Amino acid sequence: MSAHLSRRTLLGLVGAGAGAYLLSGCSGDDESGDPNAPQTIDWWHIQNTEPMLPVWAAAAEEYKTAHSNVKIEIQPLENEAFKAKLTTATQAGSPPDLFQSWGGGVLRQQAEAGLVKDITDDVKPWIGSLLPLSLEPYTIDGKIYGVPFDIGMVGFWYNKDLFAKAQITEPPTTWAALLDTVRKLKAAGIVPIALAGKEKWPAHFYWAYLSMRIGGLGALQQAAKDKNFDTPDFVAAGDRLKELVDLQPFQKGFLGAEYGSPDGQAATMGNGGAALELMGQWAPSVQASSSTSKKGIGDKLGFFPFPAVDGGKGSATEVFGGGNGFAVGKDAPAATLDFLKALLSVDSQRKSAKTGAVLPTVKEATDAISDPNNKTVAQALASATGFQLYLDQAYPPAVGQQVNDSVAELIAGNKTSAQILKDITAVAKSQ
Known part of the structure; x- marks a missing residue:
């Protein structure tokens, strides 16, 4: 994200002139294949805050210094603003040259629409240096359409x-124990x-994990x-989530809270306002x-995996998450792939890892990786017996959006578990 990265509902369009700007973004670039011709890379990413913002800026400067014919225009965007702006750009048929991607269903749609490059052959010489698990969301029908720079879990x-x-x-290891912890x-x-609560995607983590623990990854x-979510295991997941919601565990005003704002979810944790x-x-x-303080709670922070659910078919060693990566737009100049290779060099990945914001691929x-919590996450990933990409990225965009919207309605008390599953299934069947 995010962050996260995160990483998901679409907000209003960002700037009325965005489309016109995008359509002219690559004008004047040489696409003749001459590596020394002037080239401009339009790069959009969501690492728009410390600590990664300056790391990416420095990476671009370093590349430009070594390649005097290349310009890199960077647009750091907040997660939701990025998705809104990217939607506008892709609908206009003019994606940026290098842009944030989580892979999965969204990337598949972009690939099928011819908006991103098949980079399988381009990355073949160096892609073997990456963790195989990290590439799964970016591999579609055996072809690579994006490269992850970060892999992790929720x-x-x-x-x-x-x-x-x-x-x-001690941290709870079962859902029942988690509810006791809340009490x-x-x-x-x-x-x-x-x-x-306002951004919806953080809430879908709860329902997704409960669905995994109760029904298993299968x-x-x-x-x-089957395009059918209206099954007993998914109903049970919603019912378990309702048990948590009924305890009123969230901070005051959570339904209007954003993730990264000064009074949002991350700040509430970073200021010691929630456990x-x-x-x-x-x-x-x-x-x-x-x-x-701009420092958070430091060594007071700990991590534990999402607990098991008694009687569930899923294992606590099955993880839910994803990473951050980049896709290459259909009209990207040749230098884009060389710059992407530079971003995925060992040296660049070590710099990213040292910030604590990235688990390198x-x-x-x-x-x-020096942060103790990041080491814990990396160890959990290394011993994972299964992996599920974020549902709002794994599924077709309309289905992922409905999952987010429906879980938000459940948490707000507007719909029951059974009702939201009918809504999600209806959207799935319409795709």
């Missing part, structure tokens, strides 16, 4: 001091969970294949950058 980040204050001695925190006068894959958040590997860095760069 889990619970918690404030050790607030747990101690509530006399909670203990409330009894101690502590806000249990921070949630960005249930999520089968639902997509837990369910978020991806980028959480510590966004907590820090969003907090008043290049195997040789994993030695640069």
Whole structure:
């Protein structure tokens, strides 16, 4: 994201002139194949805050210094603004040259529409240096359409001091124990969970993980294949989530809260205002950058995987998450792929890893992970027995959007578990 990266509902269009700007973005570039011809790379990414913002800026400067004929126009955008602007650009048939991608169903649609390049042959000389798991969301029908620079998983980040204050001695390993943890925190006068209700995508993490733990990874894959989510396991997942919602665990005003704003989910955690958040590997860095101190809660922060559900078919070693990567637009100049290779070099990946905001995909760069929590996440990923990409990226965009919208309605108390599954299934069948 995000961050996360995250990483998902579309907001209003960003700037009335965006389309005209995009259509003229590559004008004047030489596409003759001459590597020394003037080239401009239009690069959009969502690492729009510390610590990654300056890292990407420095990477671009370094490349431009070494390649005097190449210009790199960078547009760092907030997650939701990025998706809105990218939608406008792709609908106009004019994607940026290099842009943020989470892979999955969205990338498949872009590939099928001819908006992104098949880069299989271009990356073949160096793609073997990446973790194979990280490439899965970017590989469509055996062809590579994007390259991940970050791989991770969603889990619970918690404030050790607030747990101690509530006399909670260890992180919960079952759903029932998590509910007990929430009750203990409330009894101690502590806000249990921070949630960005306005943005919807953070809430879908809960329902997705519960669906995985109850039905197993196979249930999520089968639902997509059958275009049917109206099954007992998914109903049970919603019912379990409702158990949590009924405890009123979230911070005041959570339904209007954003993720990365000064009073949003990440800041609530970073300022010590809540004991837990369910978020991806980028959480510590966004907590820090969003907090008043710009440092977050430091070594008070801990991590634990999403707990098991008693009687469920899924294993606690099956992880839910994804990474951040880049796709290459259909009209991108030749230097774009060379620059992408530079971004995925061991040196570049080590610099990214040292920020604590990125878990590198290049195997040789994993030695640069220094944050204890990031090491825990990396170890959990290494021992994972299954992997599920974010549902709002894995599924076709309309289905992913409906999942987000429906889970938000469940959490707001506007619809029941059974009702939201009928809505999701209806959209799935319409695709």
